[in-house]
Amino acid sequence: MSQSMSEPGPLSFHVPAPAVRPGGTPDFSDVKISRAGEVRRPDVDVAPEEIRDLAFQIIRVLDRNSEAVGPWAGLLSDQELLDGLRHMMTLRAFDARMQMAQRQGKTSFYMQHLGEEAVSCAFRKALEPGDMNFPTYRQAGLLIAGGYPMLDMMNQIYSNELDPMKGRQLPVMYSSREHGFFSISGNLATQYIQAVGWAMASAMKRDTRIAAGWIGDGSTAESDFHAALVFASTYKAPVVLNIVNNQWAISTFQGIARGGAGTFAARGLGFGIPALRVDGNDYLAVYAVARWAVERARRNLGPTIVEYVTYRVGAHSSSDDPSAYRPKTESDAWPLGDPVLRLKNHLIHRGAWSEDRHKQAEAEVMAAVIAAQKEAEAHGTLHTGPHPSARDMFEGVYEQMPPHLRRQRQQGGV
Numbered sequence: 001m002s003q004s005m006s007e008p009g010p011l012s013f014h015v016p017a018p019a020v021r022p023g024g025t026p027d028f029s030d031v032k033i034s035r036a037g038e039v040r041r042p043d044v045d046v047a048p049e050e051i052r053d054l055a056f057q058i059i060r061v062l063d064r065n066s067e068a069v070g071p072w073a074g075l076l077s078d079q080e081l082l083d084g085l086r087h088m089m090t091l092r093a094f095d096a097r098m099q100m101a102q103r104q105g106k107t108s109f110y111m112q113h114l115g116e117e118a119v120s121c122a123f124r125k126a127l128e129p130g131d132m133n134f135p136t137y138r139q140a141g142l143l144i145a146g147g148y149p150m151l152d153m154m155n156q157i158y159s160n161e162l163d164p165m166k167g168r169q170l171p172v173m174y175s176s177r178e179h180g181f182f183s184i185s186g187n188l189a190t191q192y193i194q195a196v197g198w199a200m201a202s203a204m205k206r207d208t209r210i211a212a213g214w215i216g217d218g219s220t221a222e223s224d225f226h227a228a229l230v231f232a233s234t235y236k237a238p239v240v241l242n243i244v245n246n247q248w249a250i251s252t253f254q255g256i257a258r259g260g261a262g263t264f265a266a267r268g269l270g271f272g273i274p275a276l277r278v279d280g281n282d283y284l285a286v287y288a289v290a291r292w293a294v295e296r297a298r299r300n301l302g303p304t305i306v307e308y309v310t311y312r313v314g315a316h317s318s319s320d321d322p323s324a325y326r327p328k329t330e331s332d333a334w335p336l337g338d339p340v341l342r343l344k345n346h347l348i349h350r351g352a353w354s355e356d357r358h359k360q361a362e363a364e365v366m367a368a369v370i371a372a373q374k375e376a377e378a379h380g381t382l383h384t385g386p387h388p389s390a391r392d393m394f395e396g397v398y399e400q401m402p403p404h405l406r407r408q409r410q411q412g413g414v
Contacts, residue, residue, distance in 0.1 A: 018253035022323060026333035031309070032056075033279075033335060036063035037070025041288075044296050048274040055265040055275040058309055061284040062342055066349040072288040076125075078352040084125065084283050085347065087145040088117035088340050089362060093369045094140070094150060095314075098157055101373070102171075102318045106381040107157050109171045111137050115281070115313035115331065118339035119244055121145045122286035123212070126294045127180065130209040134182045134195035137172050138244065139214050148179045150372045159387060160380030166392040189215055189222035192241065196232045199239035199297070210238040210297040218249025220264055221257040229305075233271040236302035240293040241273070243305065244280065246312035251325045268305035280310030281339040284346070309336065390414045 019027045039059045042051050061073045068074065076084070095112045102110040113120070120141030127133075133142050143153060155162040157171040165175060175183035182198075185191055195213030202209050215225060220243060232239055243264045247254050254264075261267055268275035274296070278289040286308065293304035311334040315322050347353035380386045391414035394405055401409075 016253075016255040016259075018255065018326070020327055020330070022325065022327055024327055026327050026330040028333060028335050031335060032058075034058045034060060036060040037073070039070070039072070041071035041292070044292060044299065045301055046274070048269075048272050051274055051276075052269055055269055055277060055305075055307075056263055058277050058279050059285050059289055060279040060282055061288060062279075062282050062346055066342070066345040068284055068346065072285060075288050075291060076284065078347065078350060080125070081283070081343065081347055082352065084121055084145070084287075085340070085343050085353075086361065086365065087121040087141065088283070088343065089365045090150070090369065091117050091121065091141050091144050092340060093362075093366045094144070094153070097369050097373055098154070099314075099318065101157070101381075105383055106377070107159070107171050108382055109318055110157065111172050111317045112314040113138050113140060115334075115338065116244065116246055116310050117141055118283040118286050118343070119242075119280045119308045119310060122283045123242070123290040125287055126290035127212070128209075128298075130180070131212065131294075132180050132182055132195075132198055132209065133212045133214065134191035134198070135184055135214045136188065136191065136216055136219070136244075137184055138216070138246075140172070140174070143174060143176065143179055143181055146179045146181075148174075148176055148181070150369065151376055152176075154373055154376035155379060158376055158379075158381045160376065160382075161386040161388060162376075162379045163388055166388040166395075168393065188219040189224040191215070192219075192228040193224045193231065195239050195241070196228045196237045196303075199237040199303075200231070200235050203235075203238055203300070208298070210240070210294065212240045212242060212294075214242045214244065216249065217243065217245040217247070217254040217264060218252065218257050220267065225267075229268065229271045229273060232303040233273050236300075238297040238300060239303045240290070240297055241268075241303055241305045243307045244310065245307050246280075246310050248312050248316070248322070248326065250316040250320060253326075263307060265305055265307035273303050273305050275305040275307070277307045277309055279336055280308030281336040281342060283339060283343045310339075311336070 034057045039057045061068050063069050098110050101107055120139040124142045124145035152164050156165050156174055159167045173184035192213045192215050195211045199211035245264050265275035265277045276289055279285045293306055296304050313331040344358055394409045
């Protein structure tokens, strides 16, 4: 060893920490935000190595003046945008009523989408019938924007006699093959590799349907996430791999799962998967990027990773108190704003909407949600019943029920 080199000191263990803790001043200065309209839109058949830079930028369409600008703009009509606004408003009103119902003891558990409504509502518009989503617990907008009955969603949350899942799933873990919504798993990240497998099977059968996998920033630390990227890359699966980066897992900030990668989208670069980042609070940008990625999959060009940069305004779930790990005013400081307000302002700017019409729509949406809630509660809630029959736990598992289960059912008198 050279005498000029000093002896190394003791090793130190590194644990990432958020910039601000409860009581501090919110700081998002580390979030590098591209100007609206400045990020290029490559051809759908571009080689992944030619767009590596897009994994470190944020695609945005709506500028500070509520105008749609740049190469990703101009894909939706005013009526389509108005439909999207109503979908987001419906999801927000639905959340408010179901969160209140949980506090009243009518259900055991609930998870809000507050601040993230554009991600799932806009993505759904880019899909075709028969495509399959493999969601997590904060993508109910896929169902609402896809026309799934709100009443069925509430029946599932209440675990009442009309619960489509017959009481066999945690509230908010919906399932509907007809609406392209695969059963949610409480074991996070499992749905990612399942989405890739479903997409591979579609390609093997020479079908035309594609899959979309969904995962949160925290769950990308799971091994299933990385296994999914290996298979998707190797077999060029027709799948869109969505990462919803809402800045917080249940109580840990996104830096814990991201590590030193810089962005979550950048995880795809080592696998040769094209990766884009988009403003998750910009309905127009989300749709444009989703459409690009969906078209790439449909044209048999392989997988795409999309990171949605957004913010979880509410608690992780009804069991969580975010004031224990982040400043109470942090959501107000989030620089990408409110997705509902931004789309509303854009439509007003275009002359297709107004404040008065928006207030009227809010009242109409809330009235529809309350009406569905009253109808659902007429069929029971978690504590008042009636509930699905105990017999249902034995059904729908095996094509032919094994003798030991038949005996158990008989012993239970169901």
